[in-house]
Amino acid sequence: MFTPNRYILKTAVLVGVALACLIFLKDRAPSIRVAFLDSVTPILASSHAVIAKAGAMLPFASLRDENRFLRARVDSLTRTIREMEPLGAENRRLRDLLAFKKTVPYTTVAAQVIGRDPSNWSNVVIIDKGMGQGVKNQRAVLSVKGLVGRLVEVGRSSSKILLITDPNSRVGVVIARNRQGGILVGRPDGTCKMIYISLDSDVSPGDWVITAGFGTVFPKDILVGKVIKVDKEPGRLYKYALVRPMQDLSKLEEVLCIR
Amino acid sequence: MRRFRVYLLVLVALVLQMTVVCRIRISAAEPDLVFLIIVFVAIYFGKARALEVGLVAGLLEDALTFDIFGANIVAFSLTAIVVGGIHTKLFRDLKATQAATVFLASLSAMMIHLAYTSAFARHPSLSVAEYVTGIVVPTACYNAIIAVPLGTLFARFVNLDEPESIL
Numbered sequence: 001m002f003t004p005n006r007y008i009l010k011t012a013v014l015v016g017v018a019l020a021c022l023i024f025l026k027d028r029a030p031s032i033r034v035a036f037l038d039s040v041t042p043i044l045a046s047s048h049a050v051i052a053k054a055g056a057m058l059p060f061a062s063l064r065d066e067n068r069f070l071r072a073r074v075d076s077l078t079r080t081i082r083e084m085e086p087l088g089a090e091n092r093r094l095r096d097l098l099a100f101k102k103t104v105p106y107t108t109v110a111a112q113v114i115g116r117d118p119s120n121w122s123n124v125v126i127i128d129k130g131m132g133q134g135v136k137n138q139r140a141v142l143s144v145k146g147l148v149g150r151l152v153e154v155g156r157s158s159s160k161i162l163l164i165t166d167p168n169s170r171v172g173v174v175i176a177r178n179r180q181g182g183i184l185v186g187r188p189d190g191t192c193k194m195i196y197i198s199l200d201s202d203v204s205p206g207d208w209v210i211t212a213g214f215g216t217v218f219p220k221d222i223l224v225g226k227v228i229k230v231d232k233e234p235g236r237l238y239k240y241a242l243v244r245p246m247q248d249l250s251k252l253e254e255v256l257c258i259r
Numbered sequence: 260m261r262r263f264r265v266y267l268l269v270l271v272a273l274v275l276q277m278t279v280v281c282r283i284r285i286s287a288a289e290p291d292l293v294f295l296i297i298v299f300v301a302i303y304f305g306k307a308r309a310l311e312v313g314l315v316a317g318l319l320e321d322a323l324t325f326d327i328f329g330a331n332i333v334a335f336s337l338t339a340i341v342v343g344g345i346h347t348k349l350f351r352d353l354k355a356t357q358a359a360t361v362f363l364a365s366l367s368a369m370m371i372h373l374a375y376t377s378a379f380a381r382h383p384s385l386s387v388a389e390y391v392t393g394i395v396v397p398t399a400c401y402n403a404i405i406a407v408p409l410g411t412l413f414a415r416f417v418n419l420d421e422p423e424s425i426l
Binding site: 015017032036037043047115117118120160162166168185187190250251 | 369
């Protein structure tokens with residue numbers, strides 16, 4: 001049993017440790033987190049491997065694998081076609097203006113998702129590639145279907161990706177059909193919200209949303225998702241659009257990190 | 260020995276949280292196994308032990324998450340103190356009481372978390388109402404449902420019949 005004095009002392013020590021952690025670790029959190037993530041990566045990778053092996057032992061595992069491969073191939077080709085559409089429109093527009101600018105092609109590093117953020121508040125996934133494999137911080141991450149997010153913490157052999165469905169994520173996007181711009185923010189239910197769309201703009205459900213290419217993180221014209229609803233923001237002078245990402249990001253398995 | 264078992268449970272819960280639990284996610288809600296263990300420690304062993312486990316688990320979660328640092332430490336430890344403070348007044352072996360306690364504790368922990376992150380976040384993109392309806396209430400409901408089977412497993416694993424002074 002705890003005596004009152006011992007209890008008070010213990011509580012005071014614990015609260016003191018917590019306060020010390022908050023004060024001293026707050027500014028150093030990113031580097032400590034990266035080091036901690038690197039140290040737990042083997043545990044996460046082996047847990048992920050065990051779960052994958054268990055899944056492979058289920059009935060029809062090989063058929064499911066083949067089906068997944070073929071679906072991935074179809075998704076990849078569909079994405080290529082979708083991304084060609086704005087490129088064609090852009091080509092025509094730029095030729096008209098006689099100011100053609102070549103889009104720089106990008107190379108990628110393939111990575112596997114080995115874990116997720118333990119908190120309910122963040123949509124962050126952990127991948128098995130880090131700076132040792134050429135992954136760099138603040139670069140865009142894609143899947144075969146479209147944009148996934150951006151790298152926010154890069155360790156030696158693992159990294160964290162902030163998904164576009166995270167409320168802290170912001171991506172400059174445009175509607176592919178008419179290049180109407182906006183900012184894409186994440187929502188907790190797995191969809192995204194395109195905000196700051198002007199009231200007189202022509203945006204409707206079914207429009208494809210692509211990256212605008214502003215800034216240095218996200219290259220231009222990467223497929224992001226599809227508009228499912230457009231409405232006026234209550235009390236504001238702009239509209240918003242709900243956007244469904246190209247795939248269910250809660251079931252993400254493999255990604256491509258742009259170098 | 261019991262303390263070792265509790266921390267082992269916290270570590271296992273953390274690994275499961277990061278690898279398996281996301282597969283049973285419904286919309287934005289997924290059960291928080293680590294938080295459930297803290298609540299069970301508070302229900303069965305009181306606030307001093309729950310505060311200790313809450314601080315350690317909060318620190319581990321803060322080290323692994325992308326949230327603002329300290330949010331989980333504050334939310335877990337404050338909830339541990341509140342639930343642990345009323346644990347002698349609870350019919351703690353009754354499943355309905357456990358589920359109700361977990362539901363209310365989840366609500367309060369997430370509201371503390373929300374207040375902490377709102378205070379430090381630069382540009383919160385969603386309204387409080389969107390957070391509450393989108394994450395807080397669904398997660399609290401999910402936690403309360405999972406608490407019923409998990410409470411039994413917790414009680415068996417930590418062996419409540421052992422002398423209490425060991426933890």
